[in-house]
Amino acid sequence: MNDFELAKKYNEKYHHWEELRYRISDKEVRKRVWVFMKLSRMTNAKHMNIGGIECSYSLTSNMLESLFELERSLSGHLEYHGKEIGDERMRYYSVSSFLEEAISSSILEGAAVTRTDAKRMIRKKQKPITEGERMVMNNYLAMENIKKIEDEKLTPELIKEMHRMISSGTLKDGEEWEGRFREDNDVVVGDILDLDKVYHIPPPHEKVPKMIEGLCEFCNKEDGEFMHPMIKGIILHFMIGYIHPFVDGNGRLARSLFYWYVIKKGYWMMEYATISKIIKSAPSKYGTAYQYVETDDNDLTYFIKFNIEYIGRAVKSLEDYVENKTKEQRKARDFVNQNPEFNIRQAMILKDYMKDDAPFSIMELKQRYRCAYQTMRLDVMELKSIGLVRAVGKDRKKALYVVDADRIHEYARKNENRCYKNTVENVRTVKKDQKQKTLFEQM
Numbered sequence: 204m205n206d207f208e209l210a211k212k213y214n215e216k217y218h219h220w221e222e223l224r225y226r227i228s229d230k231e232v233r234k235r236v237w238v239f240m241k242l243s244r245m246t247n248a249k250h251m252n253i254g255g256i257e258c259s260y261s262l263t264s265n266m267l268e269s270l271f272e273l274e275r276s277l278s279g280h281l282e283y284h285g286k287e288i289g290d291e292r293m294r295y296y297s298v299s300s301f302l303e304e305a306i307s308s309s310i311l312e313g314a315a316v317t318r319t320d321a322k323r324m325i326r327k328k329q330k331p332i333t334e335g336e337r338m339v340m341n342n343y344l345a346m347e348n349i350k351k352i353e354d355e356k357l358t359p360e361l362i363k364e365m366h367r368m369i370s371s372g373t374l375k376d377g378e379e380w381e382g383r384f385r386e387d388n389d390v391v392v393g394d395i396l397d398l399d400k401v402y403h404i405p406p407p408h409e410k411v412p413k414m415i416e417g418l419c420e421f422c423n424k425e426d427g428e429f430m431h432p433m434i435k436g437i438i439l440h441f442m443i444g445y446i447h448p449f450v451d452g453n454g455r456l457a458r459s460l461f462y463w464y465v466i467k468k469g470y471w472m473m474e475y476a477t478i479s480k481i482i483k484s485a486p487s488k489y490g491t492a493y494q495y496v497e498t499d500d501n502d503l504t505y506f507i508k509f510n511i512e513y514i515g516r517a518v519k520s521l522e523d524y525v526e527n528k529t530k531e532q533r534k535a536r537d538f539v540n541q542n543p544e545f546n547i548r549q550a551m552i553l554k555d556y557m558k559d560d561a562p563f564s565i566m567e568l569k570q571r572y573r574c575a576y577q578t579m580r581l582d583v584m585e586l587k588s589i590g591l592v593r594a595v596g597k598d599r600k601k602a603l604y605v606v607d608a609d610r611i612h613e614y615a616r617k618n619e620n621r622c623y624k625n626t627v628e629n630v631r632t633v634k635k636d637q638k639q640k641t642l643f644e645q646m
Contacts, residue, residue, distance in 0.1 A: 219495045365460070370451065380451075403444070462474075548582050
């Protein structure tokens with residue numbers, strides 16, 4: 204390939220100079236190719252000034268194709284084998300997704316908490332004790348609050364309120380910095396696992412208020428040249444990390460603002476996708492995407508490319524999750540069909556908590572399965588009356604129960620024996636040359 208063809212090839216994948224070093228060994232050729240790449244980018248880029256920050260971005264054909272696929276997924280319906288998932292299950296997926304996002308986003312920011320403990324705390328509505336638990340609980344409440352404020356315009360006050368909710372009781376500098384812009388420059392953006400690795404030095408604190416006002420203006424602007432909502436949401440995400448307006452909690456705030464904006468713009472299925480869990484699998488790439496922007500004239504394309512890819516992975520993970528959950532629900536329905544004395548909720552309780560092997564309260568079930576407390580209580584009491592669920596104590600005033608796996612297996616064996624006995628009793632005596640009809644044929 205000649206220099207021009209190489210430039211076109213590497214621009215399609217939007218490689219940074221650092222990445223180009225591993226692809227073109229000849230230094231002189233590499234420099235010439237990079238010049239062609241930069242000239243092409245400057246010609247096709249969209250240039251912006253956001254609160255005094257000069258930046259630009261380009262969209263390659265690969266990115267446009269990925270955006271098209273995201274558009275189809277996020278604007279449609281979640282289906283399994285052609286059947287649309289019902290509202291009740293969607294509410295369940297929403298709770299699970301917000302919970303997973305809250306945990307993963309907190310761990311990205313250094314929260315010391317296990318996924319099991321965090322899930323148990325939120326589902327049982329326990330008061331957080333450690334800083335890590337408080338971070339998770341704050342994030343969960345902030346995610347739930349997004350839908351309540353999706354019709355509001357972005358303002359500095361709204362940003363401060365979101366930060367206040369996210370950071371409550373977790374800031375080492377003290378609670379007076381919750382929802383308050385930083386007032387010094389003693390802050391860097393780095394790798395939590397490698398303290399010597401610095402990705403970004405934020406702008407001086409004196410510029411923060413004006414930059415945030417400019418960011419709000421950029422977000423709220425509806426007229427002028429069209430910008431794809433997903434791209435604008437990603438830029439919002441980047442700018443909060445770049446400006447770093449608060450002493451801590453900026454990453455969690457940035458991801459929450461992204462969710463808020465894209466849900467506000469009609470991508471309602473993002474409510475069910477967990478971005479931070481996917482990012483957590485490659486935290487260094489997340490940081491490097493920020494670094495590439497800053498080291499290449501604030502070219503936001505690197506960060507946009509990273510996010511489009513990882514949002515796509517999050518959506519694919521959501522689709523896989525729905526398929527798995529729907530298969531589980533089908534198994535529960537089969538269980539109910541074989542044991543008509545149970546309803547779907549009871550089947551799900553037995554399946555989920557036999558697997559989790561963890562105590563639960565009726566209030567936890569009410570939240571997890573999104574139904575009335577009294578309905579959930581009756582379900583549990585019926586299971587308790589036949590010995591498949593038993594009480595194991597109390598958590599404060601709430602009674603705790605566990606699923607007795609041994610009794611379920613015993614119950615299943617008795618049910619199989621009962622079905623076999625009924626089958627034998629219903630078999631008619633036939634002549635030797637007469638073919639015995641199967642039970643299916645007799646129905």
